[in-house]
Amino acid sequence: MxxxxxxxxxxxxxxxxxxxxxxxxxxxxxxxxxxxxxxxxxxERPASPAIARPVPLAAAARPPAERLRTGLEEFDRVLGGGLVPGSLVLLGGEPGIGKSTLASIAAARLAGAGRRVLYAGGEESEEQIRLRLARLGVKGADLYLLADGRLDALQEAVETLRPAAVIVDSVQTMRHPDLASAPGSVAQVREGTAFLLEVLKPRKVAALLIGHVTKEGTIAGPRVLEHLVDAVLYFEGERYQQYRVLRAVKNRFGPTNELGLFEMTESGLVPAEAPTKLFLRERTEAAIGAAVTATMEGSRPMLLEVQALLVPTLFPVPRRSATGFDLGRLNMLLAVLEKRAGLHLIGHDAYVNVVGGLRISEPAADLAVALAIASSFREAPVAAGDVFIGEIGLSGEVRPVPRLSARLAEAARLGFRRAFVPPAAGGLPEGLVPVEVRTVREALEAAFGR
CATH class of the missing domain: 2.20.28 (Rubrerythrin, domain 2)
Incomplete structure (x- = not known):
């Protein structure tokens, strides 16, 4: 060659x-x-495949393929109902976060349901993979192990076993037979993924590819890797905390705004129980600088606690810090509270944190963040039974948010008594008293009094 x-x-x-x-x-x-x-x-090059011919849309219409449900409700939820035969799913996350554990449990569930699964690992030997699966309690006659990082060996195993799904752990350790570069290089990752695409998609084999991330938090390799696959999932969370979050940033066969919550236990990852109230378990009633909001994670409402801390500073430029919330939006809310609500915050450092490690990306949490900041500034707590939902504009007005009824229904189910909402919110669920506020100043007066 x-x-x-x-x-x-x-x-x-x-x-x-x-x-x-x-x-x-x-x-x-x-x-x-x-x-x-x-x-x-x-x-030596293989013959070119037959040229595809265009067909009418009516002739190409077929019933949708049955999805491969893993039995992990949170995992299937993020995928849109399960793995699609012939699809490539890329699972990324930091080292030690639990990617291999999640993939192993999903493979065991599929094998337990009578699906033949091939687990291909390029980092570990067969004994190491077997010991890890045994620690997780994974058993199954239909689960096969392949401890070989060569893609041609994987192709031969797929042609021999004809599995329903393949787990590749990880895509950075696989070696393309025609490339002399080291595993993990850009060429190997890109060409290896394209090789898997050509081998697995025509055979209707679903593939879950585990990918490492860089120090910037993106999947190692060029962005073209994410364009080759059908779905990109990120597994997030703190290594020393028990909760993990699974997000979809790309999904050709389902929604991209769904979120799955898992709990790390001694026996492995399990779907979290009661995820809608998961992050309110340790909430202290009548805490200064804390407010609750309802966000939408896909089709599921989530109630989250937002905390704020304001500290006087002697420095000319106060410090602004946000964890789980957009820093630019925090600066905007501080300016609105200073200009429209009369709070003199210019001499204070401001810290905002979303409890539980989740990140809020929608503006519906603006009102809760503003009330938490005002609570810390005034040293006065908000009522424990209040929930705050609304977007705040630059003129201080409180704007409506989508799917308000679903958020309020979940808040009522969890025992909240008052809802601070934009005007014309419509009918509220039974047991929840509406407090319609047009501006952030009205919200402060209603929550703390004049």
């Missing part, structure tokens, strides 16, 4: 014939790495 040398950017995948200090593709410095590639002679 002939070999050629190229220089590949490890950030964006740009290829150059010679080394460059700065990548022309993404502008990053010192990211081009030398890679040697083997090119097959023309006589």
């Amino acid at each position: 002939r070999e050629k040398t190229v220089y590949v950017c490890q950030t964006c995948g740009y290829e150059a014939p010679k080394w460059l200090g700065r990548c022309p593709g993404c502008g990053a410095w010192n990211t081009l790495v030398e890679e040697r590639r083997s090119a097959r002679p023309e006589k």
Whole structure:
């Protein structure tokens, strides 16, 4: 085989014939790495597949394929109902967060349901994989192990076993037979994923690919890797906390705003019980600087506690810090409270935290954040039975939010008594008293008095 040398950017995948200090593709410095590639002679290359012909839409219509349900409700929920035959799902997360544990349990559930599953690991030996599965209590005659990082060995195993699903742990350790570069390089990751796509999709084999992340929190390898697969899931959470969050940032066969919650126990990951009230278990009633809001995570309402702390500072530029909340939006809310509500916050450091490690990305939590800040500033708690839902504009007005009825119904079910909502909120569930507020100043007066 002939070999050629190229220089590949490890950030964006740009290829150059010679080394460059700065990548022309993404502008990053010192990211081009030398890679040697083997090119097959023309006589060794496989024959081109038959050219596809266009067909009418009516002729191409077929009943949807039955999804492979793993039995993990939170996992199937994020996928949109289970794995689709022939789909490639990329699961990313920090080292030690539980990616292999989640994949192992999903593989065991599929094998227990009578589906043949192949677990291919390029990082561990068969004995190591077996010991990890035994620790999790995984058993199943239909679960096969392959401790080989070569993609051609994986292809041979798929052709022999004809499994319903394949777990690849991890995609950065697999080696393409035609590339001489080291496993984990951009070329290996990109070409290896394309190789799996060509092998698995025609055979209707669902694949779950485990991917490592970089220090920036993105999946290692170029962004083209995320374009090749059908779904991209991120497994998040603190390694030393018991709760894990599974998010979908791309899904061709389901919604991308669903969220799955898992609890790490001694026997492995299990779906969290009562996830809608999970983050209110340790809430202290009548706490200063705390307020509750209702957010929508896909089709499920979630009640979260927002905490704020204001501390006087002697420095000319006060400090602003936000955990689980957008820092730019926090600065905007502080400016609105200063200008429209008369709170003199310019001499205070402001800290905002969303309890439980979740991140709020929708503006429906603005009213709760504003009330938590005002509570800390005035040293006065809000009522324990109040929930705050609404977006705040630059003029201080409280704007409506979508799917308010579902949020309020969940708040009423969990025992909240008053709901601070925008005007014309419509009918509220029984037992929940509406407090319609048009501006943030009205909300402060209703919550704390004049």
